[in-house]
Amino acid sequence: MLTVTELARQTDTTPHAVRYYTRKGLLQPVRHPENNYRLYKPSEVRWLKFVRQAKALGYTLAEIRAIMLDADKGQSPCPRxxxxxxxxxxxxxxxxxxxxxxxxxxxxxxxxxxxxxxxxxxxxxxxxxxxxxxxxxxxxxx
Amino acid sequence: MLTVTELARQTDTTPHAVRYYTRKGLLQPVRHPENNYRLYKPSEVRWLKFVRQAKALGYTLAEIRAIMLDADKGQSPCPRxxxxxxxxxxxxxxxxxxxxxxxxxxxxxxxxxxxxxxxxxxxxxxxxxxxxxxxxxxxxxx
DNA sequence: CTACAGCCTATACCTTAGGCACAGGTCAAG
DNA sequence: CTTGACCTGTGCCTAAGGTATAGGCTGTAG
Known part of the structure; x- marks a missing residue:
């Protein structure tokens, strides 16, 4: 499990941006029961890299979220x-x-x-x- | 004296934009003592047209305000x-x-x-x- | 005389994608 | 023990209004 800073470092972003994406529903960390820190699964690194790639292509965060929801439902997001x-x-x-x-x-x-x-x-x-x-x-x- | 809607109509803007410019210090209406409405001097029409012209040239409201402050102090705003x-x-x-x-x-x-x-x-x-x-x-x- | 429609006013919240600031927690070095 | 560095969390700020909500005024129809 990764903290915000570790995740940020592996994806060339800032911790604050990671928290922002989380608030926007693009990442779903669990909370450490003792200190309330966000904890991300290692697979989130891939998701976040996908987000950065999409952003570089001009997609907004809301659109990226819709794409992810497609994928979560098992539908192909490609038409969208x-x-x-x-x-x-x-x-x-x-x-x-x-x-x-x-x-x-x-x-x-x-x-x-x-x-x-x-x-x-x-x-x-x-x-x-x-x-x-x-x-x-x-x-x-x- | 003009109300927001009258001023907006004469300068091709919306009442809300007029209130916004006022909040930003670009216009200084007095308030009607009974109903608290903003009341603008007829000369504000010219000011507001200047603002629209400057905005069409890409100036931000903050920059336009700085220009107006120059002019208010009697300095030439042209260098700025x-x-x-x-x-x-x-x-x-x-x-x-x-x-x-x-x-x-x-x-x-x-x-x-x-x-x-x-x-x-x-x-x-x-x-x-x-x-x-x-x-x-x-x-x-x- | 009153009910309603339409127009006017005011304030407050929402937008993008984070940046920046502040307050507190943890860790190792001195 | 304390200091400093680094980490965490939350909250406020951006530009230029759009949109929503709540209340006030007048004119007219019943």
């Missing part, structure tokens, strides 16, 4: 795994477009501002730089 | 505004690289999985799809 990946690819594409649009707006403003002097607040203007920026599509910023 | 924009352009570039790397990983996995059958959990594997994914650079995911 494929479906979530497709959704993420779409979402990420949208997010990339938003950030690229923001990047363009910022770089355009930077260029525009290069020739403008600093102004002093005069009561009807806070910062003319920002106020001068054309506000086309804002794009939700997530 | 330029400096923050540069920082954001750098940060956003990093974030874009992270998301593009994730997008590549996801699309690679999708292609790789196309030829793989669904598996049933067998005790030493949760989902071979995810487990088969090569985990090169994860890139922090923000």
């Amino acid at each position: 795994v494929r479906e979530i990946l497709l959704k993420h690819i779409e979402e990420n594409r949208r997010q990339l477009e938003i950030l690229m649009s923001l990047q363009k707006r910022m770089e355009f403003a930077l260029k525009q501002w290069a020739d403008m002097p600093d102004g002093v607040p005069d009561g009807h203007s806070v910062c003319h730089l920002i106020e001068s920026s054309t506000d086309d599509k804002k794009g939700e910023l997530q | 505004v330029r400096e923050i924009l540069l920082k954001h352009i750098e940060e956003n570039r990093r974030q874009l690289e992270i998301l593009m790397s994730l997008q590549k990983r996801m699309e690679f996995a999708l292609k790789q999985w196309a030829d793989m059958p669904d598996g049933v959990p067998d005790g030493h594997s949760v989902c071979h799809l995810i487990e088969s994914s090569t985990d090169d650079k994860k890139g922090e995911l923000q």
